[in-house]
Amino acid sequence: MLHLDGTAILIFSDLDGCLLNKNDYSFQSAVPTLDRIRQRQIPLILASSKTEAEMRVLADEMQLRDAPLICENGGTIIWSRSRPPVEGNTTVLGASRDSILRTLAGLKTEFRFTSFQDLQVQGVMEKTGLPRDRALAALNRSSTEPLVWEDEESRIDAFRSALEAQSLTLTRGGRFWHVAGQTDKGYALQQVVNQLASSADRKLTTIAIGDSPIDQHMLDVADYPIAIPWPDGVVHVTLTGKNGRIAPEAGALGWGIAVSQLIAELCSGTENSGQQG
Ligand SMILES: [Mg+2]
Numbered sequence: 001m002l003h004l005d006g007t008a009i010l011i012f013s014d015l016d017g018c019l020l021n022k023n024d025y026s027f028q029s030a031v032p033t034l035d036r037i038r039q040r041q042i043p044l045i046l047a048s049s050k051t052e053a054e055m056r057v058l059a060d061e062m063q064l065r066d067a068p069l070i071c072e073n074g075g076t077i078i079w080s081r082s083r084p085p086v087e088g089n090t091t092v093l094g095a096s097r098d099s100i101l102r103t104l105a106g107l108k109t110e111f112r113f114t115s116f117q118d119l120q121v122q123g124v125m126e127k128t129g130l131p132r133d134r135a136l137a138a139l140n141r142s143s144t145e146p147l148v149w150e151d152e153e154s155r156i157d158a159f160r161s162a163l164e165a166q167s168l169t170l171t172r173g174g175r176f177w178h179v180a181g182q183t184d185k186g187y188a189l190q191q192v193v194n195q196l197a198s199s200a201d202r203k204l205t206t207i208a209i210g211d212s213p214i215d216q217h218m219l220d221v222a223d224y225p226i227a228i229p230w231p232d233g234v235v236h237v238t239l240t241g242k243n244g245r246i247a248p249e250a251g252a253l254g255w256g257i258a259v260s261q262l263i264a265e266l267c268s269g270t271e272n273s274g275q276q277g
Helices: 028-039 052-061 097-107 116-128 132-139 153-164 185-197 213-221 251-268
Strands: 009-013 044-046 069-071 076-078 090-092 113-115 144-149 169-172 177-180 205-210 224-227
Touching: 009 185, 009 251, 028 251, 044 052, 044 069, 052 069, 052 076, 052 132, 069 185, 076 185, 097 113, 097 144, 097 153, 097 177, 113 116, 116 132, 116 144, 144 153, 153 169, 169 213, 185 205, 185 213, 205 213, 205 251, 213 224, 224 251
Parallel strands: 009 044, 009 205, 205 224
Antiparallel strands: 069 076, 076 090, 113 144, 144 177, 169 177
16 A cells, blocks of 8 residues: 655546547656656556556556556546555446446447447457557456447437436546446545545645546546646636646646646745654
8 A cells, every 4th residue: 555655745647638648648748747756756646547457557657656546437446556456456436347238238229329348359449549458458347338429419418317317427538438337536536535644644635637527526626636638729627716727738748747837836835844843
């Protein structure tokens, strides 16, 4: 389990369209900021629609220190990626994928959509541009199902109502719609904060970074929400409260600039006085 040595800041970040560029999945522009975060021992908790298998690979590539992973849009929390998949290291907050697939199968006669289960490996590779191993990791799910909506846009509300009747939710991500149980990234953020608060000697300050409506609740419950614009400059989330900010660029570049600035601001007040008690 993560031990909070000295820091009182937790960063929660979406991946696609934020720390990973929308088009090429690159995080290279954010590497200087990732280095800075690591030097300051600030935990970076990735929060994505991606699966545990996908997120473990990315967290390793980014050389993140061990921190929880929020997978499948808050459906699954992995508490430590340095531990193998064992009981107690995984918390499923939403419905199981099996129960979601059963409900979707029953709605096939009424609505036109294609889920990851329907697409299989080849289809997921085509829709996402991911190589085969990553497509397989994307299919290895436990608590959500992404889908491509192929029906009239006007019928999405009826589809959502049918899902809600089964205690499921429907949310729009960057490129897919996501069916899940009664959970989201914001709820998962709160679970992680509650868990880590016990090892911190100060009130935890939370930063959250997102670019899509699926990130909205996570941004709402964070102390310092950062919105990342899409490549066309449009911002697809709303910021409430005085601490919100919009990154000056899209993708990993904007992520790096905005997070570096905020960390510098938050730490400038504590470095002169914070370490003396
Ligand atoms: Mg995103």
